Amino acid sequence: MNLKCRCGNVLSNAGSPNGVEHMLISDYSKERLQDAVDRDVRANGVIDSWWDHWKQSGALELWMCLNCKRLYVSPDASGEKMLVYSIENVQV
Numbered sequence: 108m109n110l111k112c113r114c115g116n117v118l119s120n121a122g123s124p125n126g127v128e129h130m131l132i133s134d135y136s137k138e139r140l141q142d143a144v145d146r147d148v149r150a151n152g153v154i155d156s157w158w159d160h161w162k163q164s165g166a167l168e169l170w171m172c173l174n175c176k177r178l179y180v181s182p183d184a185s186g187e188k189m190l191v192y193s194i195e196n197v198q199v
């Protein structure tokens with residue numbers, strides 16, 4: 108998948124791992140992720156479905172432009188609606 112940033116840079120998740128895709132995880136989501144992993148390990152002895160656990164946790168996927176550092180967040184994981192965040196200020 109490709110996404111053209113407002114700065115003109117094209118973001119892509121073609122290579123994996125990459126520096127474009129990130130996960131934004133709340134404290135609640137972290138707890139749900141840990142619970143899902145614990146259940147999986149108890150039931151199967153291994154972590155069998157990382158992607159399902161991430162989805163169930165409610166963590167948000169975000170893409171970061173490596174050129175301007177804008178963040179593109181899909182609030183419902185559909186990719187249809189994107190929240191765009193850009194740097195407002197840099198404090199030293």
Ligand SMILES: [Zn+2]
Nearest residue numbers: 112114172175
């Ligand atoms: Zn950009």
